[in-house]
């Protein structure tokens with residue numbers, strides 16, 4: 390469903406990610422791993438047309454179900470975001486306005502996507518929180534982001550991202566701000582999304598443990614290029630790549646257990 394072909398991404402004409410290739414099927418979970426600065430975030434921002442100022446895809450192709458995303462204008466991108474593709478961040482709470490309650494953030498989000506009444510938008514927010522198995526959805530809607538735990542905020546972020554059942558969910562370090570027990574819950578919840586909705590998920594993480602636990606396929610990046618890649622089993626057991634082995638040695642535990 391998503392193809393990146395020989396993509397180069399540059400900041401101010403300096404190539405940062407080069408010769409990036411990826412082919413993703415519906416319902417697949419792919420992780421991009423690698424140390425800080427290796428270009429992981431740059432890749433998923435390019436997919437969503439959200440590169441910061443000075444950033445540009447300077448070569449290659451990005452297609453979603455055959456549609457050339459690089460030919461999109463800002464209006465088409467705006468429509469795509471939140472509907473066909475959603476993104477969740479390291480700390481969804483930090484992205485929310487701290488002076489606004491969750492319910493107001495969530496309804497505003499819904500109202501930018503559909504012309505329905507505030508009341509209907511509110512109810513839709515409640516329904517999504519409940520679908521994501523968040524208890525006491527009414528209470529959550531009436532809370533400020535700081536009144537929720539990091540794990541709860543992240544689950545609210547996932548609920549918002551899933552409102553329009555996107556085909557593709559992009560998750561940038563979705564568990565990095567959480568303690569290990571909560572990390573495990575969020576990882577399992579994302580895997581459940583794939584099972585329930587057949588959502589394809591790209592996870593950016595520096596934690597190869599998280600990648601190994603949840604992904605079908607792992608792409609290891611180093612200094613803007615793909616250093617190693619393969620199925621989960623290949624990366625964990627067979628790859629002789631020195632950099633991959635080094636990342637594996639550094640894997641912290643997830644939920645009190647080591648998965649690799």
Ligand SMILES: Nc1ncnc2c1ncn2[C@@H]1O[C@H](COP(=O)(O)OP(=O)(O)OP(=O)(O)O)[C@@H](O)[C@H]1O
Nearest residue numbers: 400405424425426427428429430431432441443595
């Ligand atoms: N807005 C920007 N302007 C110029 N260069 C940038 C910008 N954003 C990122 N870069 C450069 O692109 C490179 C890759 O950054 P990127 O954030 O994609 O890496 P990453 O692997 O996601 O790292 P991290 O885990 O720290 O987020 C970095 O070397 C950085 O210097």
